[in-house]
Amino acid sequence: MATGIDYKGTYHIVTFGCQMNEHDSEVLAGMLEDMGYEPAGDLKDAGIVLLNTCCVRETAENKVFSLLGRLRRLKQEKPELIIGVGGCMAQQEGMARWIRQAFSYVDLVFGTHNTYQLPELIGKVVESRSPVQAVWPGAGSITENLPVKRKAGVRAWVTIMYGCNNFCTYCIVPYVRGRERSRRPEDILDEVAKLGREGYKEVILLGQNVNSYGKDLAGPIDFAGLLEQLEHLEQDGGIEWIRYMTSHPRDFSDRLIETIAASGKVCEYFHLPVQAGSNRILKKMTRGYTREKYLELVEKIKTAVPGATITTDIMVGFPGEEERDFHDTLDLVRQAGFDGAYTFVYNTRPGTPAAKLAGQIPEAEKKARIQELIKLQNKISLERNLEVEGSVQQVLVEGESKTGSGLLIGRNRGNKMVVFQGEKELAGQIVKVQITEAHLARLTGKLIL
Numbered sequence: 001m002a003t004g005i006d007y008k009g010t011y012h013i014v015t016f017g018c019q020m021n022e023h024d025s026e027v028l029a030g031m032l033e034d035m036g037y038e039p040a041g042d043l044k045d046a047g048i049v050l051l052n053t054c055c056v057r058e059t060a061e062n063k064v065f066s067l068l069g070r071l072r073r074l075k076q077e078k079p080e081l082i083i084g085v086g087g088c089m090a091q092q093e094g095m096a097r098w099i100r101q102a103f104s105y106v107d108l109v110f111g112t113h114n115t116y117q118l119p120e121l122i123g124k125v126v127e128s129r130s131p132v133q134a135v136w137p138g139a140g141s142i143t144e145n146l147p148v149k150r151k152a153g154v155r156a157w158v159t160i161m162y163g164c165n166n167f168c169t170y171c172i173v174p175y176v177r178g179r180e181r182s183r184r185p186e187d188i189l190d191e192v193a194k195l196g197r198e199g200y201k202e203v204i205l206l207g208q209n210v211n212s213y214g215k216d217l218a219g220p221i222d223f224a225g226l227l228e229q230l231e232h233l234e235q236d237g238g239i240e241w242i243r244y245m246t247s248h249p250r251d252f253s254d255r256l257i258e259t260i261a262a263s264g265k266v267c268e269y270f271h272l273p274v275q276a277g278s279n280r281i282l283k284k285m286t287r288g289y290t291r292e293k294y295l296e297l298v299e300k301i302k303t304a305v306p307g308a309t310i311t312t313d314i315m316v317g318f319p320g321e322e323e324r325d326f327h328d329t330l331d332l333v334r335q336a337g338f339d340g341a342y343t344f345v346y347n348t349r350p351g352t353p354a355a356k357l358a359g360q361i362p363e364a365e366k367k368a369r370i371q372e373l374i375k376l377q378n379k380i381s382l383e384r385n386l387e388v389e390g391s392v393q394q395v396l397v398e399g400e401s402k403t404g405s406g407l408l409i410g411r412n413r414g415n416k417m418v419v420f421q422g423e424k425e426l427a428g429q430i431v432k433v434q435i436t437e438a439h440l441a442r443l444t445g446k447l448i449l
């Protein structure tokens, strides 16, 4: 062994992509620890390196390829090292074979529907010392009670449903995550209660479109119903805050708004990806709503939940997006007054309907548009943050700010970052902070005792 370290019993997972993937990595870690593996402090010291991949945009894939390229050297130095590639990218048709051809030193490729098989697959690799591939085209039933090794933190992710049925024309997620499958409410309630007893104060319910929750279950349950049950969950120790992501604006019912407005636990935070402000483009994306419907929803939420934080995802440069369409997006952004937006340049995903559309937009034009959009949104985000100056906010304290100087960092119910002076022992608690100054990406304040 070149390093002189016994690296065989340790693992390191590198995760790309969304929170769903981050949480899947927590399950992968849980399974590895159940097998007796321990976390390696550093990738270089690990006996098993897993890449949990994303393919939503080409940039995400390129990061995986470049890391795989760098791992070649490590494998040469440590032939015993096991390298595994899982997640959304591995699930794409033909990709597993391609990865194994291009990176012949990869030992294991497994798809999103094969995650729970990890112990068995690693066993096969160790036994046979030859590459193993497991990518099922479709999902089986949900496997409950998998071990989870959560990342240290004050909030916990809980998957409530898998997959997506929407097939927005630009998006690869439904192809790599399969059809919608909801977990049974009793399994979710049990997990949340357990997390509360473990001391977590906040849970984030995960699904590609949580508003479809329950449609595939036999019982009469929907997302609003699930939130109501969680609101009244006893034995949950201290779960005080509930968040969820992501909500499809098309399915955000009045009943759901009323449920959230009446709830003490569900935070006043709404992440509602709009994608575009032009009806022509929304139609081509098959989003299922118009700009008018979307803005109506935003108004309903603002009326029912005063002070709500609303954020969004927006894409520029969808095929055929003309200057006037882009201006419709800018105009919608102004009217909605978002607290924040994740902005993306449209990226062609092979196999999706939009990849075949005429009128692909030149990269330079897309860049110019996204810059204009970001400039506008930054101005609005700052204005929205200025509105809370002087107010007192509840903040779930995460710990010390990385900048040092004894500052603590946390988030308010609206998911905004708050920085203030305080003792590090407050980590994990919900405290009151008066906001003294608003910035673009954070609020600063003073602890109220």
Ligand code: SAH
Pocket: 056, 057, 170, 171, 172, 173, 207, 208, 209, 246, 247, 248, 273, 275, 313, 314, 315, 344, 345, 346, 347, 348, 349
């Ligand atoms: N299920 C969630 C988000 C999934 S992906 C939802 O429906 O909102 C997260 C974001 O990535 C999307 O909201 C979209 O803005 C962006 N995205 C998806 N496909 C993309 C593509 N082909 N090019 C650029 N951005 C994309």
Ligand code: SF4
Pocket: 164, 165, 166, 167, 168, 171, 172, 173, 174, 208, 209, 248
């Ligand atoms: Fe993709 Fe649309 Fe499903 Fe979101 S709702 S994951 S954007 S297909």
Ligand code: F3S
Pocket: 016, 017, 018, 019, 020, 021, 053, 054, 055, 056, 088, 089, 172, 173, 176, 177
């Ligand atoms: Fe990426 Fe898969 Fe999430 S494609 S965004 S990791 S669902």
